[in-house]
Amino acid sequence: MAPRIRRFTLPELARGYRGDLGDEYIELLHFRDFDAPLAADDARLEECRFSYVQIESVRNARLIQCELEQAGAPALQAAGVFLNDVRVNHSRFGSADFAEAQLDGVVFENCKFGWLNLRGATVRDVLFRNCQFEEIDLGGRIQRLGFADSRAGQINCHGAQLREVDLQGLDFADVEGVDGLRGAQISSLQLGLLGEAMASHLGIKLGS
Template identity: 70%
Template sequence: MAPKIRTFTLPELAAGYAGDLSGGEYVELLRFANIDDPVQADDARAEECLFTSVALENLRNARLLQCELEQINAPSLNAAGAFFNDVRVEHSRFGSADFAEAELDGVVFENCKFGWLNLRQAKVRDVVFRHCQFEEIDFGGQIQRVEFIDSRSTVINCAGAQLRDVDLQGLDFTQADGLENMRGARINTLQLSLLAEDMAKHLGIKVAQ
């Protein structure tokens, strides 16, 4: 089953400033642009906001609803426990993106580059990754109705993952760990051939040379 992505259009927005996001504040209908100093937005709540060319660092336990993020630069993003609902992220770079114990619902990542994407103990539902690059993805959470389109990753780690309707056909990867937890994923025949040797080892099957 394909992800269910809800469309939205942002209305006219007023100017926002980094300080508006500190101290767990609630903000709405603001445009945050060209902020070079790392933004600390732990516990913040943002609704119908645009973030463009913003250096994000901390979004722990933050809540983003119907927001757009463009050209985000985050060498190390801590978004543990965050809640993203109907969020679009485009043309952004993340050295590491820690979404441990976060909840992502109705999120689209497009033309993004990740070093490490951590979804351990996260709840991820109705999410699309389009034209994205990863060094490693840790799927160790509850992952449902997720699709990859024209994307690539060096490593995928499924240890501890609970996958349901996860379409990996559009994700080129070279190494897969935690094969025993790949139930619920969809792969293509080429990917199956790449995994065949590891699957045989995992099942204790000896393959004659």
């Protein structure tokens, strides 16, 4: 059930400049320390690193064997993005919209999200380690998703299609759409926390 994460090591990278992000194909560049937000819509990036930058938009882009460290945005526009073997570390996003995106072999570590939107996304082999969320929308096709030492205020499971999803490492306060949890693994403690929501969904009245 654990996500299958493939290891990779980036080679030596040249300095990347804002103008480089206008190219359709970008490889072996390190984008670092930009004052203004960056955008790379529709670009293909291979073996690149982003550090100490604000990323505004990567809609319909393809990121393959890339690293993001100390990156972030008040509102990341990433609808339709394709992430394959990507690592995101020590980053913060007010919202991260991955609607209709594809995430395969992605690790988020020490990251904070206001709202993470995976509605309509195809997610496979993704791990969140030591991450915090205000809300997660899991309404996509999700396989082998795992959490470790992470916390969320609310999980929205309406329309979720879960397969081999392990939520035991996610401390959450509330779940919307408990019927969408089919295919997930939870702990006995989490089951107790879900009792009231599940009873309400099934039309069961709780006595005093």
